[in-house]
Amino acid sequence: MILHYLKVEAPSFFSESIEEQVLELGYNYEAKVAPINFEIKATPIKKGCSLSCSFSYSATLPCARCLEDVKVKGETFFIVELKQKSSTDEVLKEVEVGEEEIDEIFLEEDIFETKELVTEQLFLLLPEKVLCKEDCKGICPNCGVNRNLTDCKCGISIDPRWSPLSKLRE
Ligand SMILES: [Zn+2]
Numbered sequence: 460m461i462l463h464y465l466k467v468e469a470p471s472f473f474s475e476s477i478e479e480q481v482l483e484l485g486y487n488y489e490a491k492v493a494p495i496n497f498e499i500k501a502t503p504i505k506k507g508c509s510l511s512c513s514f515s516y517s518a519t520l521p522c523a524r525c526l527e528d529v530k531v532k533g534e535t536f537f538i539v540e541l542k543q544k545s546s547t548d549e550v551l552k553e554v555e556v557g558e559e560e561i562d563e564i565f566l567e568e569d570i571f572e573t574k575e576l577v578t579e580q581l582f583l584l585l586p587e588k589v590l591c592k593e594d595c596k597g598i599c600p601n602c603g604v605n606r607n608l609t610d611c612k613c614g615i616s617i618d619p620r621w622s623p624l625s626k627l628r629e
């Protein structure tokens with residue numbers, strides 16, 4: 460939704476949803492994010508508006524070793540402040556309020572897309588790397604089988620550094 464943050468005159472709540480989406484997290488690394496319902500409370504502040512937002516998410520990401528789907532879930536709550544940009548302000552600033560850090564976003568126009576806020580948070584929340592299980596054996600670099608499912612013959616190849624020893628044994 461497009462929020463006209465300078466026109467928020469009283470605290471107001473609204474809820475929205477985002478359809479299933481695919482986020483590119485890196486080279487060949489995408490997250491398929493299930494539909495998200497989020498809630499935002501907008502409160503007017505001096506020269507702007509404060510937004511508190513919460514949502515839970517679930518996403519499917521590829522295991523870093525075997526590429527099988529891994530489900531990731533979580534929830535979040537955060538606050539940002541939208542303010543009208545004056546010529547001296549930066550676009551984004553982090554302010555510490557007590558223990559918390561609040562992002563201040565400075566905008567030139569009275570337009571803010573709330574869905575983008577959620578998508579940006581997802582980029583911060585989704586892990587850079589996931590494993591299907593801690594001891595995932597991954598894909599054999601030689602024959603390409605998923606070694607969690609099949610034992611391939613390549614696995615028994617001896618580290619070349621040890622081959623003098625095996626010769627001694629013969
Ligand atoms: Zn795996």
Ligand SMILES: [Zn+2]
Nearest residue numbers: 599602611613
């Ligand atoms: Zn193999």
